[in-house]
Amino acid sequence: MKIGLFDLAEYVKIAGAFHGEETPELVIGGFMVETALAHLPEGGTYDVLCETTAGIPDAVQLLTPCTLGNGRLKIVDLGRCAVTVFEPHRGMGIRVYLNTEKLTAWPEIHTWYFDRGKGWEQGKKQLFAAIEAAAVSIFGVHPVRVKEDPAAKRFRGNIAVCPSCREGYPVADGPLCLACQGYSPYGE
C-alpha cells in the first residue's frame, strides 16, 4: 500500500524523521488519510480535522497541504483516534476512526492502544507488522459535516501596538494584548 507518494517503509522513515520517532500513530494516521482521500473526489480542496494531538497531526501535515501554520489543519482534542478530511466551505467530509471492535483480532494493536503504549517499545517489530497487516481493516469510515468553528472564523483584523508591552497584537483582542490581559504563559 502506498501512503501518499511513498512506499510504506519510506513513509515511516520520513514521518519518523519529522516526528522524532517512528510511532504507531504515524502509520495509522497515514492509513487514515489515505482512506479518507480514497472516499472523496480526486482533485478537490480539503481541510483536515484531527480529534487527537498525538502523532496523527504529523502524518496529516506531511501527507496533505494542511498544516498547523497555514490554518488548514484543525485540532479538536477529543482524545479519539480519528481524522476527518472535509471540504471547507460546506464542511462535508469523510471521517475515519479506529473501530475498537475490530481490534480484538489484533492483540498487539489492542494492547498498545488500550494500555497507552505500555511496553510497546519491546514488541515494536510485532506491533508495526500487525498495524501493517491490519492496514485499513481496523477503521470505520462515515460521512460527516464539520460544524463551523466560531473561534476559527473570528477575523482578528489589523494589528495595533499594545500600550502596555509595546508589541503588536490583533486590535480585535481589546485595548491590551491578551498577554497583558493576564493570559501570558510566562512567570517570574
Added chain:
Amino acid sequence: MKIGLFDLAEYVKIAGAFHGEETPELVIGGFMVETALAHLPEGGTYDVLCETTAGIPDAVQLLTPCTLGNGRLKIVDLGRCAVTVFEPHRGMGIRVYLNTEKLTAWPEIHTWYFDRGKGWEQGKKQLFAAIEAAAVSIFGVHPVRVKEDPAAKRFRGNIAVCPSCREGYPVADGPLCLACQGYSPYGE
C-alpha cells in the same frame, strides 16, 4: 545567513512547499528560531512555544524537533509575533519577538505587519528583500520562564470504549468521551 542547515533561498523554498506558500511569516519565523538558538547553549534539548498560529509554527516544525504531533511545540495564541525556545523541565528559555519600534525603519515590513498583509502580494519581492535585509535587527530578545501548563501536564491515562459511540477515548475524560459529552465538532 543560514536558517538551520539551509541557505535562506533554499529554506524559503522548502518551507514554502510545506506551508503551501512562501510567506513573510516563514522567513521571520526562521530568523526567530535561529536567534533564540544562538542565545542558548548548543546541544540542549528544547521545546518551543509560539504566540501565534500564523505561519511561524510551520517554520518551527521544519527547523526544530518540535512538532504539533509530538507535543513539543506549544501554541498559546496571543496573536503576537513571537517564539520562545525553552528548556522543558524548568521552563527557562529565550523569547524572540517582533520589536514594533524598529519597524519604522522598514516601511514595507511595517505596512505588511500592521495592515495584516494588505497588498503584500503586489510588493512581495520588495517585502522579502526588506525582511532579508532587516533580518534579526527587528527583533527583541529576552530570557523568560515558561509557566507550567496544567492542561498539557494532564495525563489522560488509559483508553476505554465509550459506551455511547463505542470508540476509544481517554478514561480520564469521564464516563463518556468528550464528543458524546457535547463537544463533537460535527453537525447534521
